[in-house]
Amino acid sequence: MGSMIHLSVGRLEIDWGKNSGFTDHSPLFQPSDLTQVPYYYVDPDYPKKEGGNEYQYNIITELQDGLSKPLREVVERIKLLGYTLENAMREFEYLSETNSFDVDKFNFDQLLEALLTVDVAQMSLDYGDGEDFGKFFRRHLFARLGLDRIVDDPQYVKFNAGEGMENLSTYSILLLLAENPTARCLPVNWQFADVEAGGWGARDEFVRTLDPKHRFLIVTEGSTDAGILKHALKLLKPHLADFFDFVDMAEGYPFTGTGNLFNFTKGLISISVQNNVIILYDNDAEGVSSFNRSARLRLPANMRVLKLPDLPEFASNPTRGPSGDHEADINGRAAAIECYLDTRAAPIVRWNNFNKELGVYQGELIQKQDVMHAFYNLKTVDGDYDFSKIMRVLELLIHECAAMKEGEIASELEALMRR
Template sequence: MGSMIHLTLGRITLDWGKNEGFTNHSALFRPGDLTQVPYYYAADEDDPKRTHLPLVTTSDDFSYRLITKMQEGYSAPLSVVARRLLLLGHTDAFCRDEFEALGEMVSCRHDFTFDELTAMLSTADFSTAAFAPDKGSEEFTEFFFDHVLPIAGPDGAGRMFSQSRRDSDIDGLTPYTIIRLLAANPTAQQLPVTWQFADVAEGGWAPRASFDAPLKQSRRFLVVTEGSSDVNILRHGLNLLYPDLADFFDFVDMQEGYPFSGTGNLYNFIRGLISIKIQNNIVVVFDNDNEGVFNWERSSRLNAPPNMRIVKLPDLERFKAFRTLGPSGEHVGDINGTAAAIECYLDVGPAPTIRWTSYDHKRERYQGVIVGKEELQKAFLAQKQVDPDYDYSGLEAILAMLTAECIAITEQEAKAVLAAERFDA
């Protein structure tokens, strides 16, 4: 019979494989998501050793005893997996393109639009998809027909009521698209997405280590900044606020000293990366101060490849009225583009102050630095967990910008692959 492998949502099967024929879904999970998960097996209905077990009868009147075993597998809430899918390029826009591409195939004609399907899946009650040992698992198509379409009604969005179409598997939708379309459904967000790979590994169809493999380099992002303090803050911020996404990001190795300190050197580094046609996904982040903006502007004029994004730290409303000290005394001014280094995005307290230092003749502006810069860094880096009294809003704005740029890279790559497949078809 062979060994089976399943990707499930609660007790709903989203994808399955057999022996060596399966999709590796390890990128959906973090190493810490490895745990004990339920596996379901069928035994003969009349097996005298199994009479104490639940009896399951299928729609075609086939009955069997349900065996449940806890074995090694991956499990994470749908909300977490859906967020990881964005960084893998499986965005809502990509889901729409996939749906439309499938609709062009004669064997995958849809009876509803993408917007209708999105509405159905985001509002349907998926609470019945929770683990139910007396039921085992069921295919997503079966759940869709039994629990989603009936709510829409015969005159509603879903019109696929023909029993003969139960084998359509919702006309080719991938499990990743199903997960993304359920991301906004409150009844599905905390359901476990589970990858049950133990049987395939134990059967020798794939090395056990292949299920522990880290994200491929092609799915990771190299973040390059102006200095080591930027790297330390961004890395710690990801681990603290976005732990479910942190393994997607690499930073320049600083063990032997940060090699690209200073914006001028970073500009030359970008030019070098472009010239060698670097294949890694890269996001270069400049500070939002005078020197950083100058080098960001000239770097943005370079012919960067699609897998590279060049950004600066975002402007913030709160920076428009910041206390400053300089040659002309104390003033309240806008530090966006002149003095907003990464420390300004931390919790700076009730009365932060920028001290103007050197004058930049190229931009005819002063360069500024926040007073107590080192203390702000140390206070943040010392945090072991999220502090409810700490203001993370500035850092969250940076991380939101960073992840959005990374998502744009992988979405573009995913759409290019889909377009090529449509052309070949």
């Protein structure tokens, strides 16, 4: 029979391979995800269930090494690989053409509706040959969900469209399943032990760090911004932290200041850098000025220029200047990254330099070193620390990175559809 390898959500097999013929799903996991996971085998002594149908077997379970991560975390990694519901829809349309099934009889929304209601956690263990998505589509979506009430021509969909569903990509299926509340908390398991034991793959082919082609280089105005972002990812998004690289700060940060960062951006464009790059400016007067200049450059598809987001909390903020203390909007004027940390009260900003281009004063957070030290001392997210503002920075960063990769996958699908 050979050595089998499976990627599953609970008992539902999303993808499988045999011997050396398998897909590399290591980008879905991190080395820390190595653990004991269940492997399902047909009982060699009593293989068939007494009184069962042709598909029903007696299953035994063994625990062996594998990779496991909750679907809710895996799906966030999938999006950073460029797979989104929009691209899943494009793929569905492509499969409808190549497999000649009519989307007027069965469409993407109907597939999503069906998957939203199936209880994946209650999948039967009876099927000794596993449940790939094509079999799952035929055996379960019709029998358990009443797809005959959703579609107009159930027999057509069951067989014709079912062939297309066998070719729906692994990551599209995972994205669709993640919309289902009963599936989001289930583990995604990569059961590679049999292939490893059979000599078809070494441990470091399965348990390894993320390839550089999947990562994003984040370049900020200074080492403070990079350090805060790295620590925030470690605390709030540890399952995504390996997607992000920062400029090496060991020998001193080489791009300090907005002017240097702007010139660096132009340099990356001129050499047609191949990395996926995010340039991130502060949301203060100098940062906005350089952000505006950078945004006018002809950026390649693998580069994005961002600034820290405007927040409503900063619209009326305590400030201090020559004329005393006043409430003012610090968005675009004084919201450096330290302001997005928990300052315990509204961050007090002191006005200093005047920016002629924007016609506003630049400001700086008072006691920013104390705010930073309190943040770096955090080891967990437990407690009453307010992460809401820095989380919005991470959400912006993750969203833009995912959008960059989404464009790559969309272009690949469009090229397939033109063939």
